[in-house]
Amino acid sequence: MKKKLEMLEELQEVEQLIDTLKAAQDALHAEMGGISQSVDLAREEVDVLQSSLTQFESEKAELEATHAAELENIARSETNMKEIKTNKEFQAVGREITAAKKQVTEIEEQLLQKIGQIEELAGELATKKGKYEEIVENSAERIAEKQTEIKKIQSDIDADITRREAVIKGMPASLVKKFTLLREQRRGQALAIAKDGYCMGCNMHLPPQLYNNLYKNEELLTCPHCQRILILKLQQQ
Ligand SMILES: [Zn+2]
Numbered sequence: 001m002k003k004k005l006e007m008l009e010e011l012q013e014v015e016q017l018i019d020t021l022k023a024a025q026d027a028l029h030a031e032m033g034g035i036s037q038s039v040d041l042a043r044e045e046v047d048v049l050q051s052s053l054t055q056f057e058s059e060k061a062e063l064e065a066t067h068a069a070e071l072e073n074i075a076r077s078e079t080n081m082k083e084i085k086t087n088k089e090f091q092a093v094g095r096e097i098t099a100a101k102k103q104v105t106e107i108e109e110q111l112l113q114k115i116g117q118i119e120e121l122a123g124e125l126a127t128k129k130g131k132y133e134e135i136v137e138n139s140a141e142r143i144a145e146k147q148t149e150i151k152k153i154q155s156d157i158d159a160d161i162t163r164r165e166a167v168i169k170g171m172p173a174s175l176v177k178k179f180t181l182l183r184e185q186r187r188g189q190a191l192a193i194a195k196d197g198y199c200m201g202c203n204m205h206l207p208p209q210l211y212n213n214l215y216k217n218e219e220l221l222t223c224p225h226c227q228r229i230l231i232l233k234l235q236q237q
Pocket of ligand 1: 192199200201202203204223224225226227228
């Protein structure tokens with residue numbers, strides 16, 4: 001019986017080691033996810049600025065086209081004026097030209113404003129691009145580090161899996177099955193220490209008869225509350 005319990009304890013220990021190592025790997029994977037997320041975010045910021053800039057550039061081109069068309073209209077009207085016979089017509093065309101010139105001035109103001117916005121945006125974009133490239137370089141390094149760590153942990157896991165297989169080989173299949181099922185049901189803890197009349201797995205009081213039987217070490221005993229296999233630890237231990 002003592003040997004069975006020892007094997008169970010060893011199995012529990014190696015399972016816990018594997019769990020801890022896997023949790024460490026999961027944490028590293030999560031960190032890697034965080035790193036690539038920050039890269040994506042920086043990339044998005046660059047893309048947003050880039051598309052605003054493209055938008056502004058096309059608005060600028062539109063303003064330039066309107067500006068050119070207005071200038072052409074003015075030139076045409078001025079040519080037409082020379083052939084006008086009546087004073088009334090002359091005044092009408094004159095008003096048209098004045099309005100068109102006012103329009104041209106407005107467009108020029110808008111153009112200047114647009115050019116200013118484009119310059120500002122281009123500067124901002126250059127800064128963000130620089131930051132993005134920095135993040136990309138930096139994160140590639142950090143991700144490589146995490147991957148190395150994950151690999152290192154994996155070789156520890158592999159060693160522990162080999163050890164687990166060796167332990168399992170020496171155990172009755174039914175005991176392994178019981179242990180595995182309990183581990184699944186009891187958040188990774190199939191064994192519990194019995195101490196001072198209590199099960200340390202669920203902190204419930206154990207029936208005195210059961211507790212006494214633990215001293216006899218004749219059979220595997222389980223906690224009636226959490227069903228974990230009990231291991232007696234005497235106070236002095
Ligand atoms: Zn219990």
